[in-house]
Amino acid sequence: xxxxxxxxxxxxxxxxxxxxxxxxxxxxxxxxxxxxxxxxxxxxxxxxxxxxxxxxxxxxxxxxxxxxxxxxxxxxxxxxxxxxxxxxxxxxxxxxxxxxxxxxxxxxxxxxxxxxxxxxxxxxxxxxxxxxxxxxxxxxxxxxxxxxxxxxxxxxxxxxxxxxxxxxxxxxxxxxxxxxxxxxxxxxxxxxxxxxxxxxxxxxxxxxxxxxxxxxxxxxxxxxxxxxxxxxxxxxxxxxxxxxxxxxxxxxxxxxxxxxxxxxxxxxxxxxxxxxx
Numbered sequence: 077x078x079x080x081x082x083x084x085x086x087x088x089x090x091x092x093x094x095x096x097x098x099x100x101x102x103x104x105x106x107x108x109x110x111x112x113x114x115x116x117x118x119x120x121x122x123x124x125x126x127x128x129x130x131x132x133x134x135x136x137x138x139x140x141x142x143x144x145x146x147x148x149x150x151x152x153x154x155x156x157x158x159x160x161x162x163x164x165x166x167x168x169x170x171x172x173x174x175x176x177x178x179x180x181x182x183x184x185x186x187x188x189x190x191x192x193x194x195x196x197x198x199x200x201x202x203x204x205x206x207x208x209x210x211x212x213x214x215x216x217x218x219x220x221x222x223x224x225x226x227x228x229x230x231x232x233x234x235x236x237x238x239x240x241x242x243x244x245x246x247x248x249x250x251x252x253x254x255x256x257x258x259x260x261x262x263x264x265x266x267x268x269x270x271x272x273x274x275x276x277x278x279x280x281x282x283x284x285x286x287x288x289x290x291x292x293x294x295x296x297x298x299x300x301x302x303x304x305x306x307x308x309x310x311x312x313x314x315x316x317x318x319x320x321x322x323x324x325x326x327x328x329x330x331x332x333x334x335x336x337x338x339x340x341x342x343x344x345x346x347x348x349x350x351x352x353x
Contacts, residue, residue: 117158118304122282129179133202139216140203146175146218148296155207155303162211169233171202177223188266227276228253240311246288250345270333
């Protein structure tokens, strides 16, 4: 007697069962796709000024430090369209200043002592990465320093071939920046920052779409930001910039400078503190 003596379905019945199971699978897949696709389009990441210190260094690399001292950071950009679909194959460019607030590749920058410094032949803290199938581009770098007139930030571009889709910046939590800048010798500077996220004109105009999320890992910080990009867009072109600090002068919207010390400074840096009096 065969091991399974139950009657087997006819050929037609097997076909109908297979169709039914296949239909159920397709329906389930459709439901999953619907669940993963936002019902309404995602807000686009704000375009911002490029600043005066961009150039294509021609370096496709994940680690962009080139030996620059500072707190190790992993930067993870997730690049998607308005419907949350990964924009695989596009390119992300990242560049930012070093712990002393100086950019590579340019002369005419001024240090804390008022002396002009030149980094014309250097390429530190610049690089490009392709966007993977999951929409992610990852860089290894250091936490950026600061300079007068701007809040702490990173610069990015999303590029498709010869066309720039997005030029923007990523702003970081002021409380973390304050701690690193005041406690670590590598970042300690003459004077204190007068411009934070709350009174940086570029940060205020760009809004929440450019605020990076930071978490601790064992040996680094991880900065994450989702870049929502219109794949048919072209980022606005900017005129050439003269040497010097990037645009975004102190008090971009007429707000007063941040207090230099005391609880007034804490209240300016730590969210919600003015509500706890």
